[in-house]
Structures are given as structure tokens and as C-alpha cells.
Amino acid sequence: MDWPIAEVARMSGVTARTLRHYDEIGLLPPARIGSNGHRYYEERQLLQLQQILVLRALGVGLTEIARILGEQVDELDALRGHHRQLVAERDRLDALAATVSRTIADLERSRKDGTPMTINRPENLFEGIQPADVDASLRDFPEHAEAARRASAAMSPEEVEAGQRERTARMIRLAEQMAAGHPADAEPVQTMIDEEYRLLGAVRSVPTEEYLAIARSCTEHEQWSAAYEAIAPGLAAYQRAAMEAYAAARLA
Amino acid sequence: MDWPIAEVARMSGVTARTLRHYDEIGLLPPARIGSNGHRYYEERQLLQLQQILVLRALGVGLTEIARILGEQVDELDALRGHHRQLVAERDRLDALAATVSRTIADLERSRKDGTPMTINRPENLFEGIQPADVDASLRDFPEHAEAARRASAAMSPEEVEAGQRERTARMIRLAEQMAAGHPADAEPVQTMIDEEYRLLGAVRSVPTEEYLAIARSCTEHEQWSAAYEAIAPGLAAYQRAAMEAYAAARLA
DNA sequence: CTTGAAGCTGCCGCAGCGGCAGCTTCTACG
């Protein structure tokens, strides 16, 4: 007893095209091929097709299915690995959905306030997108870079987001000072810088030398610089100057 | 001030290849192209790139991003739609992961019991894979088909799975009776069929005529038939014969 | 013998690039 391709398609619910595809990639060759080139399937192939469809429905890729059917890998191992992937992907989407809904809320709020914000929120500038590279500027202080990496790896996505948001808010306030014409060593600016320094010190104490290295990074680290410049032209240099003035005045 | 492609790549963290791709698809053309064909980007492009990367990080597709940047669609609307998709996909993966972990548990159990089961569990045969088509055989009774559709739509994935598993268990017990050589109208077989009939009746009362239609479907509905045959050759006809004998003896 | 259904083999397209190959152009150094 064998069936032509359309019959199998009707029985299984997949299209004939799919069955030809499975033949093409060697996943499910038909039981025999007539002298006319037509494909004929038997019960064994139906059973295999069922296995394939089960695994496919579970989200397993066709190449992995082929390995399972070929008994090159253990099905339990494969499923366990697949389960890990599924959970990881689900968690990723979950975090993504949360971020998107925050973005939506932010946008809605800013529209009510008169659209002072575009979707290009500074907290999502380059440095935010690639947090792993943020500490690259600290390569002169590898021991601290390592610690920072560990610290940021331990933070939850929410904490990371919150941190980015706060840093950005500071950058914007600083840009406002700059736009108002205050020099970098003006009192209100220095007050803000002092606040930043204290926050930095709350994590761990920062020697003057390293603080100055961070100041230099504001203009020299390409991603940082780009982030500052994207908020306001000249902001990177302004931040650096303010930090250097602060160090000269209070960290001497 | 403009930057060559590699510079932008370093600043933004994407590859030059990606930037060329974005140019190719019209998503981010460079500010100018030198007479040598080289691409040069300016601040405006950097800002756009940032927007692009933010949206891309949120999982928005490039074509949708292009529409948002071109202001052809409202960003809030786009994000709301995207959020729905994200949540739906997350839920799908969640259900999938749950199914996979049940499958893993089943496989582990069966291995301890001496591997009486392969991954090709009958509860995942064709009809299980396409539950939406199960009631297609009831097309002669459209009003009932509609009700069944509603009922199955209201069931949770767990309930559906459980139902499939139970039906399959019955099919296997029936196959054992058949393998033992009992005719379809033998007493133990009829007892099983009676149990099935009562279960069916618990959902809603089934007239004899419709019961016989269901019996016919066992051999005539291709997916059902395939499911029975995959468990044991001849099982579809055996089930049908048993049901018909039951109807003749007890529903007359 | 004819006709319509079903079969076949390609090839393009989809999203978002990665990774070549093969050629040209910039930049720095001697």
C-alpha cells in the first residue's frame, strides 16, 4: 500500500510542496519513485512524517529533526537543549515587551507634555545599546573594568535601564546649562558634577587620576562622544571641561 | 564634519556591511557619496542610525522602521502593534516550552519503564497536530461542529493535551484487544466502547444517527484513519466495526 | 482520444545580514 504525494498531503495537512522540500533536503525521501518520477509514500514514511511534524510543532529545526531521526543525537538531549532555547527566547521577548511598553508610556507622556521628545531618546543612544562596551574606556584600569563588568552583569534589565535613564537625564540637564551660556566651571554646573562624583564614589572610591581618565573618555571614547554630541553639539567637551575643572578645584 | 563608513561602524557598533545594507535598502543613505564611491555620514545620519538601532533592538522590522522614519505611520501605533506581536509570540513560546517539558518528562518516564514509547507518541499524530480540523468530519452537522469548535477554543492547551492523551490511551487499549484476537463485538471491547459513548454523552447528547456518522469517519476521514492506522494496521476499521456493533446492540 | 487534474523540475522571493571574491582607492612610510 502506498500513496501519491497529494494523498499524503491531505492526510497529514502539509502541502505537496513541503513534502517535495523534505525530499529535497533528505529529511523524508519517499518509499519509492516511479519510473515517471512520481513520489510514492508508504506507512513507514507516514510514521516518520508524524515524528517530523511533532518535532516541528515543538519548534525544532529541520536539520535537528534530521539528526534525531538519523539517531545521530539523542532525542532527549535534543529536546532538553531545545527547551533551554525556548525558555531563553521567551524571556528575551518578555524583557523586550516590557521595554517596548515603557517606551510607549514615555512617548504618550511626552506627547501630552507637548512632544519635547522624539523616539530617539538619549537613553537609547549608542552606549545604551551596547552596554558591554561602556567600560572599554577603562582599559587602562583593567582591574576596575573587570569589577564594573561583573557589577553590570549582575544588574537586572530594569536596573540597567533605570541607570541609563538617569545618566541621560543628567546629560540633558547639563546640556541645558551649556545652552544657557554658563561656563563649565560655573557654580550650578559644578554642583551637578559634584553630585555625579558622589554617585560615582558611592559605588567605589575613585582616585583623581582615574577620574581624569573618565573625563578624557568623554571626548575620546567614540561611543561616549557620539552620545553626548547627539544630545547637543559640544556637550562632550563641555562635560570633560566641567569634570576637569571640578578635579582641579576640589580633588587637588 | 563627516565620517567614513568604518568610523560610523566603530561608533555605532554595527558592521560596515550592515551600513551598506541599510543604504542598499534605502533605510539609511549616507549624507554624500564621494566621487570614488565611498560613503560619508554626517550627524543627521548618526541620529537616524540611533533611531534605527533603538527600534531594531526593540525587535521592529526594518521595513517598519523605514515607515516610521518616513513618518508614514505613527510611531506610537507601530509600537503598540509591535507590543501585541511580542506578547503573542512570547505566549506562544511559553506554551511551546511547557509542551516540550511535558514531552521530556514522558520520554524520561518511558525510558525507565523500558522504552515502550518512541517520540512518535500517538497523541501527537496527525489529528493532534491539527486540532482545528478534527471536527471537519462533522460537516454534516454544522451546528454541532460550531459548538465543538467553540468548546475546543475555550480549552487551555493543557486540557487539549490531556484530552488527546486520553483518546490515544483508549486507542492503544483498543489496539490491544484487537491484537488479542477479540472480535469487535466481543464483550470487553463493547465495554470500552460503552465507556467512550458515555464520555461523549457527558458533553452533550448524541443521536444515534450522528454516532454512526462518527463511526464512519474513523475509516473515511483521512486524518483520523491515518491516526488509527499508525497505531495498528486495521485499527480504524476495528473501531468503526465496534461502534457500529454497539449502536446496533444498544442504541436500537 | 481528449481533457483536466496531478505530477515533475527548476527558479525567485521572504529578513537581515555574514562572508567571501576581485578590484580600486586612500594613507603612511621609506
Add this chain to the structure above:
DNA sequence: CGTAGAAGCTGCCGCTGCGGCAGCTTCAAG
């Protein structure tokens, strides 16, 4: 001023899992 090496360019193939053609052949029923 010549040259090497880095960086630029334009294609084209590949991935996943098929859908959807086109163009031709073959089957099955009347």
C-alpha cells in the same frame, strides 16, 4: 615618488522553510 597595507567598493551565494510561479509531462476518466 613609489609602494605596501588598510579600507573602500560592487556583486554573488548562503542561511530557514517553504510559497508561488512557469513550463512541461503524465495519469485517469469519459
